[in-house]
Amino acid sequence: MNYQSSLDFLFQALPMFQRVGGAAFKKDLSNTLKLCAHLGNPQNKFKSIHIAGTNGKGSTAHALASVLQAAGYNTGLYTSPHLKSFRERIKINGIEIPENEVVAFVEANKTFLSELKPSFFEMTVALSFAYFAKKGIDYAVIETGMGGRFDSTNVIQPLLSIITNIGFDHEQFLGDTLDKIAFEKAGIIKDNVPVVIGQTHDRTASVFRSIAADRKAAITFADQSLDVKFNGYNRQSKEKNLAQYTLSGGTASIENIELDLLGSYQAKNLPAIMVALDHLKTLGLQLHTDHIKEGLSNITTNTGLKGRWQILSSDPLTICDTGHNEDGIQEIIEQLLVLKGKQKLYMILGMVKDKAHYKVLAKLPKDAYYFFCQADQPRSMPANALKNLAAELGLQGEVIENVNEALQAAEKKATKEDLIFIGGSTFVVAEINDL
CATH class of the missing domain: 3.40.1190.10 (Mur-like, catalytic domain)
Incomplete structure (x- = not known):
């Protein structure tokens, strides 16, 4: 073998x-x-x-x-x-x-x-x-x-x-x-x-x-x-x-x-x-x-630990984190809100099917712009379904299924002073090319 x-x-x-x-x-x-x-x-x-x-x-x-x-x-x-x-x-x-x-x-x-x-x-x-x-x-x-x-x-x-x-x-x-x-x-x-x-x-x-x-x-x-x-x-x-x-x-x-x-x-x-x-x-x-x-x-x-509040770029500031449950997301959002100040926050978000979606989504900031994605593995929640759930809670954005394509789109929209975050699932973070 x-x-x-x-x-x-x-x-x-x-x-x-x-x-x-x-x-x-x-x-x-x-x-x-x-x-x-x-x-x-x-x-x-x-x-x-x-x-x-x-x-x-x-x-x-x-x-x-x-x-x-x-x-x-x-x-x-x-x-x-x-x-x-x-x-x-x-x-x-x-x-x-x-x-x-x-x-x-x-x-x-x-x-x-x-x-x-x-x-x-x-x-x-x-x-x-x-x-x-x-x-x-x-x-x-x-x-x-x-x-x-x-x-x-x-x-x-x-x-x-x-x-x-x-x-x-x-x-x-x-x-x-x-x-x-x-x-x-x-x-x-x-x-x-x-x-x-x-x-x-x-x-x-x-x-x-x-x-x-x-x-x-x-x-x-x-x-x-x-x-x-x-x-x-x-x-x-x-x-x-x-x-x-x-x-x-x-x-x-x-x-x-x-x-x-x-x-x-x-x-x-x-x-x-x-x-x-x-x-x-x-x-x-x-x-x-x-x-x-x-x-x-x-x-x-x-x-060799990766994916824990890892800074991928500073221009604009781009961060990923593998936190994915209710408490983990709460900690992430608190720090993101401190960092972003008055600038725009772009969130590249994917989740798995067997999570408490509403509880997690309810913690996310409504003034952010979302790119809904899905990791290439069977447990991933379809990005369109995630977008629809998020919309019920007032979260707005678009679907780009591939994580790296979503990151490219966010980088095009963001100014140097804005903030980009990638997470919601360990599997989303795992698919980032430059991790």
Whole structure:
């Protein structure tokens, strides 16, 4: 087999939530357990940090991995979904898994996989575990997919669990109330393993406390022990901006932090990141102030993270972000409105079929001009249908299905002082040519 035929086997032979949605979702860990057993239980051969949450888990995972790398640890990182390349999901020290490792895994296990018929996600998780074990990493940062309790990653026994926040997303699978969603995410809490909760919410705090108590897991609500203030940007050079934050309270030994992730919403992720690093230090990791500062100011460089408030152009200012649910869009809009001032905002927007469309669209500014698009994959909502829904809420614009053609049209309309935003779906951002 070559790399392309191996990918074809992964993408076509097995269900993939990223493309087909609910048909690939299973409330069962049995396949993952069988697959891991077949591979010699590689998930038990390295130490790990496990991260769940509705928003922020990807940024948090990349931030922690970057700090571990800066401290000299051989660091694995498993995240999903990918934007451009399947290999983005599995990295060691920021380097994507080589094609030959993917080919070797599929070739060695194809017969077993064909008989077991695991999902795309189940097999990708197992591939990451096998690769990390083979390479003898020191630590792996593992991000859940959609949920927690039945997520395929939930076969690990981590040093630390982190739940960034709880919001409405994937309600058809995780539950239609915040406490039900919290219960599913809290499934990653393990016996006697400390857990950090990033954001406190009245409806979910009791769920986390109850499950943590049952499992004798020490629990910390990060935002109750650490205050974070966004102070604006420090332009180091023409190529790089850094977002500046002040930390106070709790055991904060670092007063000022700079991130190369530029979304001001990272202020909500930083408490969990910093408290998690404190926990890891108590567990014996050598994470000094210089490591933390270096790691957090070089997240994109160290890990290759893309699509988080990423600036594509400055003339006019063009930004993309993968935030796609109600809370994520709210954070994006707040920062966009601060940036645009009195200038025109152009939004290139696409969504998937299985989202709460009205709730998201209701948060969007009515004075923006919209280009409604759709990513080239089965879960995409037709751009015309999205335009019609948006019109019911007073949002006006036009349909240009291709993301890059929509961007070209926006660039023609916009002046140098205007603002262009691309998002609404991870898949829309993934199709940007210059990402």
